[in-house]
Amino acid sequence: MSKSKHCLPFILKNTETELYINSYEQIEFSLSYLLFSPPKHKLKIKEMSSPMYRIGYAFSPKDGQRFMQNSLINHAKQRGIDLIEINPTQPLAQQGPFDCIIHKIYGSDWNNQVQQLSLHHPNVVVIDPPEAIDHLHSRASMLDVVTSLKIPQGNQTLGVPNQRVLEESENITDSIEEKGFKFPFIAKQLSVDGSGKSHEMFLVFNENGLKKLKLKKPFLMQEFVNHGGVIFKVYVVGDHVKCVKRKSLPDISEETLNNMAADEGLLLFKQISNLIAKNDPSSDQVEGYISGVEKLVEEAEMPPSEFVMELANGLREAMGLRLFNFDLIRDSRDGNRYFVIDINYFPGFAKMPDYESVFVDFFCDVVEDKRRNVGLEAKENQEARGGEIEESEALV
Numbered sequence: 001m002s003k004s005k006h007c008l009p010f011i012l013k014n015t016e017t018e019l020y021i022n023s024y025e026q027i028e029f030s031l032s033y034l035l036f037s038p039p040k041h042k043l044k045i046k047e048m049s050s051p052m053y054r055i056g057y058a059f060s061p062k063d064g065q066r067f068m069q070n071s072l073i074n075h076a077k078q079r080g081i082d083l084i085e086i087n088p089t090q091p092l093a094q095q096g097p098f099d100c101i102i103h104k105i106y107g108s109d110w111n112n113q114v115q116q117l118s119l120h121h122p123n124v125v126v127i128d129p130p131e132a133i134d135h136l137h138s139r140a141s142m143l144d145v146v147t148s149l150k151i152p153q154g155n156q157t158l159g160v161p162n163q164r165v166l167e168e169s170e171n172i173t174d175s176i177e178e179k180g181f182k183f184p185f186i187a188k189q190l191s192v193d194g195s196g197k198s199h200e201m202f203l204v205f206n207e208n209g210l211k212k213l214k215l216k217k218p219f220l221m222q223e224f225v226n227h228g229g230v231i232f233k234v235y236v237v238g239d240h241v242k243c244v245k246r247k248s249l250p251d252i253s254e255e256t257l258n259n260m261a262a263d264e265g266l267l268l269f270k271q272i273s274n275l276i277a278k279n280d281p282s283s284d285q286v287e288g289y290i291s292g293v294e295k296l297v298e299e300a301e302m303p304p305s306e307f308v309m310e311l312a313n314g315l316r317e318a319m320g321l322r323l324f325n326f327d328l329i330r331d332s333r334d335g336n337r338y339f340v341i342d343i344n345y346f347p348g349f350a351k352m353p354d355y356e357s358v359f360v361d362f363f364c365d366v367v368e369d370k371r372r373n374v375g376l377e378a379k380e381n382q383e384a385r386g387g388e389i390e391e392s393e394a395l396v
Contacts, residue, residue, distance in 0.1 A: 053367045056098040058086040058105050060194065066350050075356045081363050092117055100125040100366050102323065104346040106137075106194055125370055128345075132320040136345045137192050139220045140165050146340045151314040155336050156307045163222040165190060170217070172210050183207075184224045184252055187215050192344075201269045203249065205257055209265025225339055226251040227329035229293055230300040234312055235325045235352045238362045241312040242352055243328075245300055247293045251332055303328065303338065311340075321345065322362075 055076075059067060068083065076083050086095055088105050092113040101124060103114065111130035118126050136142055143160045151158075164179055166172060176183075187202045203224065204210055231248035234241065249269075308328075315326065325347045331337035349355050 052080040053099045053363070054082050054084055054097065055363055055367075056084050056086045056096060056101045058088050058101070058103040058110070060105070063104055063194075063346075066348060069350060069356075072356045072359060076360050076363065079360050079364060081360060081367075093120075096124075098124055099370060100127065100363070102127045102346075104194075123370065125366055127323060127366070128321045133345050135319065136321075136324070136343055139188055139190050139192060140218075142192075142343050143340060145315060145318045145343075149311070149314045149318060151310040153310070154304065154307060156304065157334075157337050158311065159337075159339055161223045161225050161339050161341060163220060165218050165220055168217045172213070173207065176207075176210070181221060182223060183257065186222045186224055187213055188220045188222065189215065190218050190220055203267040203269065204265065205252075205260050205267070206265040208260075208263070209267075212266045222341065224249075224252065225329060225341075226332040227339075228300065228332050229296040230330075231341075232303055232308075232328040232330075233325055234308055234328055235347070235349065236312045236316055236321075236323070237349070237358050238322045238365055240358050240362055241309055242354075242358065243302060243305075243308050244353065245297050245302065247297050248329070250293065250296075303330065307338075315343070319343075323349075 057064070057068065064085070068085075073083055084098070086092065086101070086103070088110055092110075093116070101114070101117070103110075103126075111134075114126055114130050117124060118129075135145075143163075146158065146160050149158070162181070164181075184203055184205045187204055189198045189200060192198050202209075202213060202215065204213060227248065229248055229250040231246050232243055233246055234243045311328075312326075315324075316322065323346050325344050326340050327342040327344075329339050329341055331339065349359070352358065
């Protein structure tokens with residue numbers, strides 16, 4: 001029986017006997033009892049009808065609407081999980097009780113409330129710690145964890161694109177020359193705060209585009225790596241890892257750079273189709289571009305699964321996070337060279353295939369680990385008290 005198939009507790013039964021199962025250690029004995037005790041009848045598993053575990057969630061209204069779909073809520077209830085909305089404008093200590101909390105709320109007040117909850121109610125599992133999430137709120141340090149990873153890579157090599165922060169006191173053109181930066185590069189807001197502005201990115205082709213760039217300093221400059229128009233989004237949900245292909249910016253040739261018109265040189269990412277259709281904005285040209293990108297994605301080979309798993313596990317352990325995704329690209333010049341270009345906390349998981357079953361399995365893992373840890377702690381405390389009693393009796 002797979003651990004991920006049913007949440008504890010449940011009832012294991014045949015036509016005459018019911019056994020209440022509240023630990024996985026009981027399953028083997030119970031199966032033997034029911035199988036070999038006459039009469040032998042078909043086994044059935046009857047899960048508890050009412051939710052047994054309370055998972056609190058705190059999101060912005062937009063994030064909550066995207067993630068908390070009816071398909072997830074219903075699937076969770078079938079597995080004994082009750083998903084309960086937390087009101088972030090009300091004191092967290094006055095809500096609950098909860099077995100576990102997942103959250104994506106920005107601000108020091110919320111972080112303080114979560115930290116106080118963990119301090120006074122250590123048995124409530126908080127996913128994830130605010131101090132660990134904060135590391136991903138700055139693109140200046142976000143990818144440092146990638147360069148420090150020590151994971152088996154096989155034939156693959158891993159890195160991050162050349163990048164640096166342009167500080168307020170620096171001149172843009174001087175920085176490009178002094179740091180050996182090359183065009184094109186991607187300009188990104190430094191802060192990741194959940195706003196639409198923080199996700200705005202620009203592709204800068206030349207000095208003219210640099211002069212037109214209106215991003216407020218400081219911001220991040222990241223060299224653009226040709227990657228075949230395909231990006232791999234790797235979703236991490238605890239021990240569950242899923243890698244999917246998505247369309248991305250097409251490769252940029254030297255010819256494209258040299259043929260840029262005098263009044264061009266800067267492109268907002270959402271204007272991606274303009275890169276191909278800028279000289280002929282007819283619908284046929286744009287549709288042809290879109291069709292070509294879709295074909296690239298369809299034909300793209302996935303990264304080796306073992307490499308992706310090692311990378312995901314390494315990032316999870318190093319960051320101390322259980323709910324995130326990262327963007328992986330493959331160098332067009334070297335099929336074994338990969339770059340991590342972005343890491344996001346609690347991204348749009350609803351876009352992930354089978355996200356409902358993945359998350360419910362994850363919730364079951366969390367509550368079962370919690371039950372096991374609480375049981376071990378109780379056993380250790382009982383043994384410690386027993387030892388103290390024996391010592392007292394010996395002294396008498």
